[in-house]
Amino acid sequence: MSILFKGRSQGASERKINFAQRFVMFFVNHIRQALGSLGELWRQPAASLMTIGVLGLSITLPSTLYILVKNTEKISAGWEQAAEISLFLKDQTSAAEAQQLLTRLQTWSEIDRVVYVPADDALEEFKQLSGLGDAVKYLEANPLPDVVLVTPGEKHTAPTAAQMLLEKLQQQREVDMGKLDIEWLERLYGFLQIATELVTIIGVLLFIAVILIVGNTIRLNILNKRDEILVMKLVGATDGFIHRPFLYTGFWYGLLGGVIAWMAVIIILWWMDSSIQAFASLYDKSFHITGLTGSALLTMLFLSVMLGLVGSLISVQRHVREIEPQ
Amino acid sequence: MIRFEQVSKTYPGGQRALSKVDFHIAQGEMAFLTGHSGAGKSTLLKLISIMERPTVGRVLINGHDLNVIKRRQIAYIRRDIGMIFQSHQLLMDKTVFDNVALPLVIEGYGHKEIAKRVDAALEMVGLRSKARNLPITLSGGEQQRVGIARAVVNKPPLLLADEPTGNLDPKLSMEIVRLFEDFNQAGVSVLIATHDLGLIARMRYRTLTLKNGKMITDGLADGEEGR
Numbered sequence: 001m002s003i004l005f006k007g008r009s010q011g012a013s014e015r016k017i018n019f020a021q022r023f024v025m026f027f028v029n030h031i032r033q034a035l036g037s038l039g040e041l042w043r044q045p046a047a048s049l050m051t052i053g054v055l056g057l058s059i060t061l062p063s064t065l066y067i068l069v070k071n072t073e074k075i076s077a078g079w080e081q082a083a084e085i086s087l088f089l090k091d092q093t094s095a096a097e098a099q100q101l102l103t104r105l106q107t108w109s110e111i112d113r114v115v116y117v118p119a120d121d122a123l124e125e126f127k128q129l130s131g132l133g134d135a136v137k138y139l140e141a142n143p144l145p146d147v148v149l150v151t152p153g154e155k156h157t158a159p160t161a162a163q164m165l166l167e168k169l170q171q172q173r174e175v176d177m178g179k180l181d182i183e184w185l186e187r188l189y190g191f192l193q194i195a196t197e198l199v200t201i202i203g204v205l206l207f208i209a210v211i212l213i214v215g216n217t218i219r220l221n222i223l224n225k226r227d228e229i230l231v232m233k234l235v236g237a238t239d240g241f242i243h244r245p246f247l248y249t250g251f252w253y254g255l256l257g258g259v260i261a262w263m264a265v266i267i268i269l270w271w272m273d274s275s276i277q278a279f280a281s282l283y284d285k286s287f288h289i290t291g292l293t294g295s296a297l298l299t300m301l302f303l304s305v306m307l308g309l310v311g312s313l314i315s316v317q318r319h320v321r322e323i324e325p326q
Numbered sequence: 327m328i329r330f331e332q333v334s335k336t337y338p339g340g341q342r343a344l345s346k347v348d349f350h351i352a353q354g355e356m357a358f359l360t361g362h363s364g365a366g367k368s369t370l371l372k373l374i375s376i377m378e379r380p381t382v383g384r385v386l387i388n389g390h391d392l393n394v395i396k397r398r399q400i401a402y403i404r405r406d407i408g409m410i411f412q413s414h415q416l417l418m419d420k421t422v423f424d425n426v427a428l429p430l431v432i433e434g435y436g437h438k439e440i441a442k443r444v445d446a447a448l449e450m451v452g453l454r455s456k457a458r459n460l461p462i463t464l465s466g467g468e469q470q471r472v473g474i475a476r477a478v479v480n481k482p483p484l485l486l487a488d489e490p491t492g493n494l495d496p497k498l499s500m501e502i503v504r505l506f507e508d509f510n511q512a513g514v515s516v517l518i519a520t521h522d523l524g525l526i527a528r529m530r531y532r533t534l535t536l537k538n539g540k541m542i543t544d545g546l547a548d549g550e551e552g553r
Contacts, residue, residue, distance in 0.1 A: 235409070
């Protein structure tokens, strides 16, 4: 509606079109502008590719590190039996007493599972696995104690909680000693925590850099289009209308940068997979690195688009305002 | 339609461009604004299109005080004012059609409506056959007519022209002014700033003369008064 002239229709929205048509026109206009911005990028492939490349590679680094950390966490989760506690029972403990201990422990809320391994079974297993079967025959008596394997519940696998559980278990009358290989677990957890923080810090720094780079690129675009912006302002374009193509450019930078990051991550992981497998085979484990899951990919693309949008938004807010017809 | 009430404009730095200017242009009127360069013609036009704000006084269009118009409303004000510039202000990398269509695109018209209105506007200025050309391939007079087509394509009630005939020979200038007369006869208020006194002398229109920022005459051009 015209401010100055009552009754003078202004713009398509003032003409008699119904709501549905206006709704459709809104999207048609946006799609037109989005494609227009994409066309602009296409017409300057070198400049666009450089910006998109910087954006993509800046996102690749934290994404790859994030995946590596996640995979390490997965490995440590796979080796949860490291948090398994072995209780060696006293020699004179009878089978009945051991059974009593077992039933008692099963009622503990901290404990997920208990398995009783009698000394004889343990010896049998040792014979089979060690290849020292014949040598064992020469032993007069079974040197192994009865063992109870305790798997702590989920909340008690963390190093400190597991340690507390171990101390509690050692106070049991039947228990000679308990063993929990906790040191390396603590180190692993500590390392993972540092790694996660490092990934976050690197990520934040690179994201800020990306915002600045996109902002600067958009600033140059705006300056290049100075004359066009002046003319548009003269014939009554709102700031929003002038901003939109630049925001779409930022959007495309973000989206295409995200796609580049995605491809780069795939290539890097494929490259690393063989060496990781070789490493894992040393531990008698077959291990395949898990790439980007669907949700992680979506998060990465979303983040990338947001970075592009924020960078361009900061730039248009500042610089389009500065261009005023004189 | 356009009313100036005791309007003064002092630029930062102390240069006084307009001083206590008072006038009124009625709806449907066509008037010339003249004076030497530096007399304040451009400043006066800029106050109407809100490229500048007055230091003192009020500018009103259709009874609306422009001082109360907020920054983000300016775009909508400019949609009511067709503006024509000496330097044409065309986009050189866009076709004549796209240049003329720009105000309609900005206002969100659909494809068909745009094509219809741009065709009509180009028809009026006699450039329909050149719709697909780039402005750079046109002569100065033709470029100016593209600018005029763009100014009138959304049928504004008010036309402002800043030295529209500045670089044109007398014959072409006359053609341009005839165009303005056509729009004026269709009910559009027209204000043309020009220092081309010869042109004004041949026309019988109200003339506002500025000298050093002051309005010194307001009436028919000197050449006309003697008749």
